[in-house]
Amino acid sequence: MTTTETTPLPPGSSELLPHDDGAGRPLRTRPVWLALLAASLPMFMATLDNLVMTGALPVISERLHPDVEQLQWFVNAYTLVFATLMLPAAALGDRFGRRRVFVGGIVLFALASAASALADTPAQLIAARAVQGAGGAAILPLSLALLAGAVPASRRAMAIGIWGGVSGLGVALGPVIGGAVVEGLSWRAIFWLNVPVAVVAVPLAVWGLREARGRVGRFDLVGLVLAGAGIFLAVWAVVGANDRGWGSVTTVGMLLGGAVLLAAFVRHETRAESPLVPLRLFRARSFTVSNVAGFAFSMGMFGAVFLLTQYLQIGEGYSPLAAGARTLPWTAAPMLVAPVAGALTGRFGARPFVAGGLVLQTISLAWMAVGIDSGGAYPSLVPAFVVAGVGMGLTFAPVATAVLADLPDRDHTTASSVNATIREVGVALGVAVLTAVFLGAGGAFTPAAYVDGLVPALWVGAAVVGVGAVASLLMPRRTGRAD
Incomplete structure (x- = not known):
C-alpha cells in the first residue's frame, strides 16, 4: 500500500482534502472551505444572472423594442440551450476531466455575458443568451459533482447544504441586485457583473478543486444526439x-417528435456498451424519487415565481428595485435554511426535509392564491412568502444529497446532470403551463386584468407541488444519512 506525501496542516485548518494536477502527480492538500467556494461561486453567478434577467425584462423591452416573441426568447434561449446541453456537458466532463469542462463553462459564460451586455438588437441578445446557456450547462451539474468528490462522505451533506445556501443567496439577491443595477446604472450592467466574478472563479476552481473523471468507455455519440x-x-x-x-400542428408535432426521440434514446441506452445515461441509475429508489420531487418542485414553484415577480411590478405598481426588495421575505429564507437542512440531512435523512419542504410550499402557494383573490395587498402576503422560502430552503440541499446518496462516485456527474436537466425542463414547463392557465383564465399583463389569471395559476402550481410532496414519501427513510 502506498501513501501520498502531503504538506503540513496550516494553522487553524480543521480538515484538508486532496488536490492533484490532473496528471497523476503527487497530491497537494487544500482546505475544504476552498473547495466549497470554488464550486459554489460559479453556480451563484449563473443563478443570480437568470433571476436578474427576469426582473430586467420590462426595462430591456423599453430599450431594445423587441416584439412579444423576442421578449420571451430573451429567457427561453437560455433555458432551451441550458436544458439541452447538460447531459453532453456531463459526458464531456467524465471523459476529458470535470474540472477542465467546468472551467471552460465559466469562461464561456463570462464571454457570453459580455456579448449580452454589448448587444444592440434583440437578435444579438437572444444569440448571446443561448451561448450563456451552454456555459451554464457545464457549470451547474459539474459544480455539484466536483464538490461531492472534494469532501469526505461524512461532510458531504453539510457541504451540499452550504452549496444549496449559496444557490439560495443567488435567488435572494437576484431581484434586488437586478432592480438596483437597472435603476442606478443600466440593464447592460447586469451582464457585466459576471465578468469580474468569472475572473475570480477560474483560478479558484483550478486551485481549489481536484481534477476527476467519471465513467470511461466508448463515447455514446448516438445517445448524445x-x-x-x-x-x-x-x-x-x-x-x-x-x-x-x-x-397547433407545430406544437403537437414537436412534442411527438421529442417523445419519439427520447423513446429511441431510452431504447438505445439499454443496448449501448457505454451509455450516456445508464438506466441502472433509476434502480436506486432515492435517485428516482428525488427526480420526481425535483421536477414537481421546479414546475409548480418556479412557474409561480415567474408570474408573482411580474405581479409586484404590474399588479402592485412597484419599481424593479422595490419589487425585488419585497421578494426578500421569500427569497432570503433559502439562504438561511438550506445550510441547516443540509447539515441535518446527514443525521435524519433527506425524506423528512424534502417532504416537509414541499408541503410548506404547497400551503404557501394556496395561501397566496386566497390572499390575492380576496384583494389583499403586499403586507398580507409576507407570511406566505416566508413559508414559501422556508419550504424551498428545506428542499434545495436534501434533494441534491438524495440524488447522489446511493450512487458510486463515478456516476455523480451523470446523476447530477440528469437531475438538473429534469428540473430545468420542469421550470420551462411550469412557466409555459402556468402562463397558459393565466391567459386562459382571462389574465393579461395589465394592472386591471393581472389578478384574474394569477389566482388560478397559483392553484395549479400548488397542486403540482403537492403531487411532489406525496411522491417524496416514497423515498427510503435512510437516504442521505451519514452512518
Whole structure:
C-alpha cells in the first residue's frame, strides 16, 4: 500500500482534502472551505444572472423594442440551450476531466455575458443568451459533482447544504441586485457583473478543486444526439406553446417528435456498451424519487415565481428595485435554511426535509392564491412568502444529497446532470403551463386584468407541488444519512 506525501496542516485548518494536477502527480492538500467556494461561486453567478434577467425584462423591452416573441426568447434561449446541453456537458466532463469542462463553462459564460451586455438588437441578445446557456450547462451539474468528490462522505451533506445556501443567496439577491443595477446604472450592467466574478472563479476552481473523471468507455455519440435532439424539441415545443397554441400542428408535432426521440434514446441506452445515461441509475429508489420531487418542485414553484415577480411590478405598481426588495421575505429564507437542512440531512435523512419542504410550499402557494383573490395587498402576503422560502430552503440541499446518496462516485456527474436537466425542463414547463392557465383564465399583463389569471395559476402550481410532496414519501427513510 502506498501513501501520498502531503504538506503540513496550516494553522487553524480543521480538515484538508486532496488536490492533484490532473496528471497523476503527487497530491497537494487544500482546505475544504476552498473547495466549497470554488464550486459554489460559479453556480451563484449563473443563478443570480437568470433571476436578474427576469426582473430586467420590462426595462430591456423599453430599450431594445423587441416584439412579444423576442421578449420571451430573451429567457427561453437560455433555458432551451441550458436544458439541452447538460447531459453532453456531463459526458464531456467524465471523459476529458470535470474540472477542465467546468472551467471552460465559466469562461464561456463570462464571454457570453459580455456579448449580452454589448448587444444592440434583440437578435444579438437572444444569440448571446443561448451561448450563456451552454456555459451554464457545464457549470451547474459539474459544480455539484466536483464538490461531492472534494469532501469526505461524512461532510458531504453539510457541504451540499452550504452549496444549496449559496444557490439560495443567488435567488435572494437576484431581484434586488437586478432592480438596483437597472435603476442606478443600466440593464447592460447586469451582464457585466459576471465578468469580474468569472475572473475570480477560474483560478479558484483550478486551485481549489481536484481534477476527476467519471465513467470511461466508448463515447455514446448516438445517445448524445438522440437525447439532445429530443430534449431540444420537447422544451422548444413547451416554451413556444402559448404563442403557437397547445393544439397547433407545430406544437403537437414537436412534442411527438421529442417523445419519439427520447423513446429511441431510452431504447438505445439499454443496448449501448457505454451509455450516456445508464438506466441502472433509476434502480436506486432515492435517485428516482428525488427526480420526481425535483421536477414537481421546479414546475409548480418556479412557474409561480415567474408570474408573482411580474405581479409586484404590474399588479402592485412597484419599481424593479422595490419589487425585488419585497421578494426578500421569500427569497432570503433559502439562504438561511438550506445550510441547516443540509447539515441535518446527514443525521435524519433527506425524506423528512424534502417532504416537509414541499408541503410548506404547497400551503404557501394556496395561501397566496386566497390572499390575492380576496384583494389583499403586499403586507398580507409576507407570511406566505416566508413559508414559501422556508419550504424551498428545506428542499434545495436534501434533494441534491438524495440524488447522489446511493450512487458510486463515478456516476455523480451523470446523476447530477440528469437531475438538473429534469428540473430545468420542469421550470420551462411550469412557466409555459402556468402562463397558459393565466391567459386562459382571462389574465393579461395589465394592472386591471393581472389578478384574474394569477389566482388560478397559483392553484395549479400548488397542486403540482403537492403531487411532489406525496411522491417524496416514497423515498427510503435512510437516504442521505451519514452512518
